[in-house]
Amino acid sequence: MNKLFFIISFLISSQVFAQNSDSYLKQLDHEIALRDNYSQIREQRITILKTLLSEANNNKEKYAVQKQLYDQYAPYQADSAFYYANQCVKTAQKESDENLIIQSKIQLIHAYILVGAYVDASNACKKLKNNISTPSQLYSYYELQRILYANLSMYQFPAPIMQKYNKLKNAYLDSLLSQKKNDQWYQLLKSEKLIEEGDNQQAIALLESSLKHMNINDREFAFFAYVLSHAYENVNQTDEQMKFLCLSAITDIKSAVKENAALRELALLLYKNGDIDKAYSYIKIALEDANFSQAKLRSFEVWEVMPLINQAYQIAQTNKQRNLYYFAVIASCLVFILILSVIMIRKQSRKIQNANIQIKENNQNLRTLNEQLQSSKLHIEEINDKLLASNQLRKSYIAKYLGLCSSYIAKMNLYRTRLLRKASTSSKDSLLTILKSKDIIDEELKHFYKDFDEAFLGLYPTFVEEFNLLLKPEEKLIPKKGELLNTELRIFALVRIGISESAQIAEFLRYSPNTIYNYKAKVKNKSKTQREDFEKEVMNIGSIDKIEK
Numbered sequence: 059m060n061k062l063f064f065i066i067s068f069l070i071s072s073q074v075f076a077q078n079s080d081s082y083l084k085q086l087d088h089e090i091a092l093r094d095n096y097s098q099i100r101e102q103r104i105t106i107l108k109t110l111l112s113e114a115n116n117n118k119e120k121y122a123v124q125k126q127l128y129d130q131y132a133p134y135q136a137d138s139a140f141y142y143a144n145q146c147v148k149t150a151q152k153e154s155d156e157n158l159i160i161q162s163k164i165q166l167i168h169a170y171i172l173v174g175a176y177v178d179a180s181n182a183c184k185k186l187k188n189n190i191s192t193p194s195q196l197y198s199y200y201e202l203q204r205i206l207y208a209n210l211s212m213y214q215f216p217a218p219i220m221q222k223y224n225k226l227k228n229a230y231l232d233s234l235l236s237q238k239k240n241d242q243w244y245q246l247l248k249s250e251k252l253i254e255e256g257d258n259q260q261a262i263a264l265l266e267s268s269l270k271h272m273n274i275n276d277r278e279f280a281f282f283a284y285v286l287s288h289a290y291e292n293v294n295q296t297d298e299q300m301k302f303l304c305l306s307a308i309t310d311i312k313s314a315v316k317e318n319a320a321l322r323e324l325a326l327l328l329y330k331n332g333d334i335d336k337a338y339s340y341i342k343i344a345l346e347d348a349n350f351s352q353a354k355l356r357s358f359e360v361w362e363v364m365p366l367i368n369q370a371y372q373i374a375q376t377n378k379q380r381n382l383y384y385f386a387v388i389a390s391c392l393v394f395i396l397i398l399s400v401i402m403i404r405k406q407s408r409k410i411q412n413a414n415i416q417i418k419e420n421n422q423n424l425r426t427l428n429e430q431l432q433s434s435k436l437h438i439e440e441i442n443d444k445l446l447a448s449n450q451l452r453k454s455y456i457a458k459y460l461g462l463c464s465s466y467i468a469k470m471n472l473y474r475t476r477l478l479r480k481a482s483t484s485s486k487d488s489l490l491t492i493l494k495s496k497d498i499i500d501e502e503l504k505h506f507y508k509d510f511d512e513a514f515l516g517l518y519p520t521f522v523e524e525f526n527l528l529l530k531p532e533e534k535l536i537p538k539k540g541e542l543l544n545t546e547l548r549i550f551a552l553v554r555i556g557i558s559e560s561a562q563i564a565e566f567l568r569y570s571p572n573t574i575y576n577y578k579a580k581v582k583n584k585s586k587t588q589r590e591d592f593e594k595e596v597m598n599i600g601s602i603d604k605i606e607k
Contacts, residue, residue: 111127121162133318134315253288262289269283281306306318507543517600528587528592
């Protein structure tokens with residue numbers, strides 16, 4: 059029943075991290091690109107703390123800042139952490155506070171372990187044991203011993219010594235678990251114990267359950283993810299192992315932790331999976347971090363695998379260069395063969411190509427002649443159409459002109475007959491009244507203007523629309539209902555047919571030259587163009603060039 063529960067828990071919790079390992083590697087690469095920024099943030103915190111230390115008023119304040127500096131340096135730079143651990147001991151001794159002295163010595167022992175001074179760490183632990191007075195101090199003592207022997211067990215010693223260190227490490231782990239602290243660290247230690255006992259599935263369920271309540275930016279997240287990767291390694295789930303190594307490394311980078319282990323193990327895993335380039339890239343960064351942090355164990359671990367990965371990388375690079383050389387040789391041979399083939403094919407096909415070119419030229423000449431004939435035919439048809447239209451228009455205007463002349467002769471004869479009749483039957487005054495009247499002239503002018511408007515618009519049917527395009531939109535000239543052209547339009551209609559002098563237009567329209575001039579000026583003021591160019595624009599209305607455009 060318990061086994062079933064743990065399997066179900068494992069399957070559910072795995073969904074939280076149901077993401078392809080490639081995406082985690084991409085995310086890790088993104089964070090690696092920002093690692094200098096994260097280091098700057100930690101350096102800024104350290105700078106602020108150093109300023110606070112210089113401003114401390116008493117030993118207690120000084121100790122508090124020194125402890126914070128130790129905490130900042132411990133995962134970052136071991137020698138600086140060791141320096142501030144020593145400073146904490148000195149300050150605590152000046153304050154004569156036993157609790158602070160014990161606490162500072164615990165920090166110092168941890169610093170000994172970081173820098174690889176394992177003998178000093180062991181001796182200090184023995185002395186510390188005699189001064190322990192609280193459960194919390196005892197817990198810290200067990201933790202230091204566990205870390206000490208865990209570190210020692212990572213080195214290559216003869217089998218009996220390795221067994222001894224592992225046994226001591228597990229003994230102190232059991233001592234820590236006997237404290238039964240109900241916190242996250244206890245869950246991590248319990249998981250390590252389960253992994254030691256081979257119960258990896260239960261460890262996975264416990265660790266993933268804990269990770270659900272953590273933020274990836276928290277330092278603890280890196281520890282849990284790192285231990286979880288070992289559990290997955292033990293059950294041969296390489297993808298999951300890689301995921302959690304990536305997550306642990308991401309947290310280390312975001313926290314600017316240089317004393318890290320996940321990136322080295324990830325490089326080794328990638329090396330085993332055949333991804334040599336990425337393994338080499340990661341192991342170089344792990345080496346940089348180890349050298350910077352000066353943590354002895356991390357340097358040892360990196361240098362333990364560095365030769366393997368470096369050798370594989372160099373072999374891979376050599377193979378790439380060799381393959382590139384082979385490829386270049388083969389490509390050169392293929393190019394040479396291709397050139398020879400092209401030369402032979404060109405020689406064989408040159409006559410055919412020349413014949414084809416000649417045929418194409420002949421065909422092109424025939425097409426050109428045909429197109430010219432078609433163009434000439436269309437041009438002749440167009441000219442004929444224009445001549446026909448011109449003849450028709452000429453006939454219509456001759457007929458109109460003859461009709462007007464005949465009409466005027468008839469009207470003059472009728473007018474003469476009427477005057478003769480009046481002269482024979484009426485008095486002289488009545489005859490003078492008729493002669494003074496303008497009714498006949500006005501009526502004839504109306505007919506004349508109507509005939510002119512019709513004839514002009516027959517020649518230039520779009521005159522009114524094109525003329526209004528020359529004016530501002532609000533100044534358009536619109537003939538009244540029943541009119542074809544008004545006075546202003548008629549004036550410029552005469553301009554369009556070449557009558558531009560005001561005196562000529564005045565004589566034609568029965569106005570004074572001054573009136574005609576004023577009409578022109580008024581219309582030009584409404585123009586969108588320059589006044590001096592207006593009549594030129596009018597002359598272009600209905601022109602052939604304008605129509606073609």
